[in-house]
Structure formats: C-alpha cells, structure tokens
Amino acid sequence: MENKIAEVIAAGTADFTAECYELYDIPPLGSLVKTIDSPSEIFAVVCQASTTSIEPGRRPIARGKNEATAEAVYQANPQLLKLLRSEFQALVVGHKNDNKILQYLPPKPTRIHGFVFPCSPHEIKEFSQSFEFLNLLVNSSAQIPSGELIAATLREMTRVQPDPQAFLVTAGKKLVTLLSGDYQRTKAILGRLTL
C-alpha cells in the first residue's frame, strides 16, 4: 500500500476527485487508477487534473521576476509546496468484485478518503482484455472532449500490451461499432491513436 498517490476528496457514482499527496505528482491523462472500497476495487480513468491554491479565495501570485528558472522560484519559496495542491478527476469505468472485473458502474460510489493507486501493468492488461468500458467513455460528460479522453486512455493501455498494433486495431474496431454513424468522429480518434 506504499504506492498510493492520492486520496478521494469528492465521490460520485460516475466519477471521483482525488487530491495528490505530492504537488504535481498527477497520474497522466487517460491512465487507469483504482481505489479500494472493500470488498470491491473501483477502476477509473484520469480525465481531468488541476493544481490550485489550497484556499479558494487566495490566488497565487507571480514570484519569479528575479529568478533564473522556475525551479529556483520553488527553491526560494519552499512554503509554496504547502500552499498549492494538485488534484485530479477520474471517470469510473468498472469495478472488481470477487476477483472478477466488471466493466460497468459499481452499485455505489467510493468513500471519501479512500486511497488512490496507479494500476500495475498486470492490472492494466487484465482490465484491457475487454473493451466494454469504451461505452462509458464515449458517453461521459467529462470536461475534456470524449475523443481526446478515449485516445489518451487507449494510448496509455497500449504501453503495456505485448502486441500494441493488434491491441489498437481490436480497440479501434470496437470503437467503430460504438460510434457507428459518426465516421468523422471515429476518424479523428483513430488519428490520435498512433503511437
């Protein structure tokens, strides 16, 4: 449990928001994360991230006028690491119950303060054996365009596949079926899939 990276601070059935333990230590867009809500595990795809001031009313100010690099700003102002926070939003794409991966929404949302972990390559491979989750992504109401999110997710998953090209073709075929009647959108996503 040492590799936890964030903690749930807002939770809904379809998505949750988590705050990172380390500033800027945000999992990449489209990566698969999980949170444990015993006895089940909930899988989600990172769909949005932000770094803001910890106090909503207090906006950061520019401090680097006399510094040579951005890194130097942080070194000169070590308190910044405590005044800022990184958080991300993740779309729930499935859950694991009794050791079985189910690619649809869990019956209830996860709990606040649940730990969030990045998924291991093994878990990603296991999860990406089916592409039913694409349906949740296609119909999501995430802030970023769903095409971007789908492409990012598939690119992330491809990294751990033994045969990336075959994986992408299979995923692409599923996508074509889901987006039937919208050739232009399909084409745009496919264009973003090349590694």
Add this chain to the structure above:
Amino acid sequence: MMDNKPNQPLGIVVAGSVEKGTEVRLDSNSSVEDMVVGRYVTIEGRKRRFFGMITDISLGVTDQEIAVSPPDTTDIFTAAVLEGTATYGSLHVLPMLTIAGDANSISEGPQPVKTVPSHFSRVNLASEIDMELVFGKEDASRFYIGNPLDMETHLCLDLETLVKRSNGIFGKSGTGKTFLTRILLIGILQKSRAVNLIFDMHNEYGWMGTSEGGQRQVKALKQLFPEKVAVFTLDEENSRRRGVSTDFVVRIGFEDIDPEDISLLRQTLNLTEAAVEAVYQLRRKLGKDWMQRALDLKDTEETRALLTEMSIHESTFQNLKRGLGTIRRLPFIVSRSPVDAVKSIMEYLDRGMNVVLEFGRFRDITAYVLVANMLARRIYVRYQEKMEASMAGNVAPPTPLVITIEEAHKFLNPEVAPRTIFGTIAREMRKYNVTLLVIDQRPSAIDEEIMSQMGTKITCLLDNERDIDAVLAGVSGKNELKTVLARLAPKQQALIFGHAVPMPVPFRPRDWGTTESYKEFTGGENTVRQAEKDIKDLFD
C-alpha cells in the same frame, strides 16, 4: 483455388428471402478476395442445415461518408480498423437444399429448400462430407461424370434414375458435346441396366474418334468394352477403311420405308404437302412395295389414269418421284434387304449389347433422318409389344433402351415432332422402357413440349439468347443459371440440371482421351471380368 480449408466459417446470415436467397455478412477475418462465385457453402440453421451456392459477392459500408471520404491509402491502421466493421464484405448465397435436420432429408437425402435459415445462422464453406452427401459417391449405380468447378469432389449421377427419362446434351459446336456424350454412354453401359442404341452420324462413338481440332485420336466404346458393344454400319467400305471391326452391315429395303418416313423428310427432300399426301394414297393403293412400284411407273396412259383415280396431280407426282429418287440413290437402300436389320438390332439389345450404328460416308441429313426414324420406329413397336406382354404378366419386361440421336432438332422440331417416333418417345417417356438421349446444338429449334419433358439436361456453352432460354425454360433460379451458363468456358465445362441431380451444378467433365483415363473407365470392368474368369478357371 483458394487456400481456405473446408468448413471454414465465413460469416453469418443477416437477411434473406426464399425467392432471392440470403445475405451473409462476412466475418472480419475472411477476405472477400478469397471468395469465389459458384462455391458451395453450408448454413447451420437452428433446425436444419442448408446447402447453397455463392451467387454474388459485394462490398458494403455502414456509413456512406466512408465512401465519400475514404481513409488515405497509406493509413493502414485506419483501413485495418474499418475492415469488417464499418466496411464489410457480403455474400449472396442461394440456399438450394436442406441436407440434414428434418426427417425427410435424413431418410431421403437432400431436399429442395422451402424456407430460409434464421438470423445469424453460421455460414461455412461446404466440407467434402457435405459435398459427398449432395453429389453422391461412386457406387454400383452412381457414375462419376466430372468435378464441380474448382473442386476435387466427384459429381456422381444416379444412372438408374437418369435413364428413366429422356435427357438432352446441348452446346455450341466444338464445346465438348461428343466427349460428354461418350462419358455418359459409358456410364449407362456400366452402371445401369439400360442398353444404348446410338445413331452415330459422324462415326465417333463406336470406334476411333478425333479430339477437337483433330490433333489426336481418341478411343471409343467398342475399343474399351468390346464385349458389350456391337458396331453396325451402313457403309461397310468406309468402316473397313477405318479399321473398324463391324458386327453387322445394315441394308434397308424399299419395303421397309413407310409413308411416315417420307413425310418426315418433306423439308429435306423439298416435297410439297400434296406430295406427302400422295405417298399415303400410293401406299394404300399399291401395297407394301409401293415405293418400288411408284418409281417404276412409266409416263403412260395407265399411270395417268391411276393418278387421276387417286386424284394426284401430275406435278405433285413428279415432285414426289424426284424425292423418292434421292432416297433410292442412297447406296444402302436396296430393293429387297437380305437380312432384317431391326431383328438383328433387337437380338443384340436383348442380349444386353449396346449397338452403335455408323453412317460412314452417308452423313447427309436425309440418310440420317430416314434411317434413324425408320429403325427407331420399328424397334419402338417391338418394345411396345414386349412391354404389353410383360404387363399381361407372361414375360419379363424388355431391357430399358436409350436411343441416342444427334442433330435432334431435325426430328424434334415443332413441325415434324408430332409425326416422328422420337417425338412420341420423348413424350411418352418410360412407359415402354425406351428413352432418348438427345444431342443438339440448336435447342431453340426443338419443340417446347419435348424440351419440357426432358428429365436431365446437360449443357455446354451456349451463346445464342434463344438457345439459352430454350434450355433453361421452366428451371427455378433461371436468371442465376443464365449467368452461370454464359460464363462457362468454351471447352470442358458444362452445366447439369434436372431430375438426376439434386441441384444445378456447373462442372468439368472427367478426362477422356488419355491412357490413364481409359484405365479409369475400364478399371472396374476389367477387375470384374478377371474375377469372373478366375471363378470359371477354378471350377473348370
């Protein structure tokens, strides 16, 4: 040939109707380029298995925009993704038979289809076992005549069934009708109880024949089956020159010629209707040797009085006399025949021998029509008598007889068909155990009624629209077959359909003319002969 293994899954049924056939969506891992029109497939319906043929292959898109802005040709990835999903291949399959699943098809073999397979039924390439189920396996009554196009499976005909009806072999000149006929005749000789009587206009079936273009000599029936075939000839000299061992020389006496024979020759002899009428009157008046007597009539007062008595006009008589003169000039016509050719033919046929009648040099149509019609009529009468006797329960029915005629439209055209014996045989079919094997290149000239009575038709390439229509008249799926027929190669390919086959099949006839092919044909025969000899030796 494609590299697909038999029984390879191809796709699933997505739409269909009994009339138009079924639409099959191709699986994404089957390529349209591997499919071939004319291949046989099986469809695994929920309750039955269907056997059908691919009749069309097409490309489809789910979204018309793909056709408008297709992916770049260098974009292999997008093309791979779209293949089988948004762009797909589809097959048009015509289900023709049900081969298993219901009681009938299990007990009686493949049945014609009366329904379509349900949605999403799997479609596979037909396996060898399925093909065998449909096209049969060579056995005691089934004879291997060729292979369905592009396939190794043997197409086998049940010859017992085949010879129960009259059949036809059609095709343009030079498309392989003669080769096909030889194969079929051998089949009948080997695998059915029937005997053949062949009116061999071009001397091709009894002894040596030539292959197309005359490059090589090919063997014929008597050379392969000397114990089962007798060669009769009208032209002894010609036969001797060709080295044919003939069994009988046919001579025709004037007395053997009946008015019906003359009436059949009306067109060829350029006779008027009145002249034909006069023949009947002369026969009545002058008796059995009417022809000799009519020809001997001199231009005297007496003759004129006789003609007036029969109300035959002078010019009509001259017209007739000219025609009869043509017949008399035929060298095989003699005033009185020393032996009865019909009797002799009947003896051979009764012994189960097949008779080939060679015409030698007399290849003109007058001789052919006259002799074929005359002999066939007499033989038919004998058969009729025997059959009637057997119906009365006294004797066994005569051996079934198949009469082979070439240039059949000369006998069976709408004008003369009602008058020739062949018209009668074609119509009355097997009542008297006599059927026809008709060989012709102008099927459109044959009487429609006779065409419709034919049991099985085999046709090589035809390209005249009227001929194609005539051959295919009344066949279900005529339009599809028309495309198949028009696409046959000009040689060594044929389409068979009708009574003796469960469904229409384009096929390539088996080889003929090579030493191996002769061995294949006679192989079984020789073994049997050898066995019989061995048995005889053992007991002697």
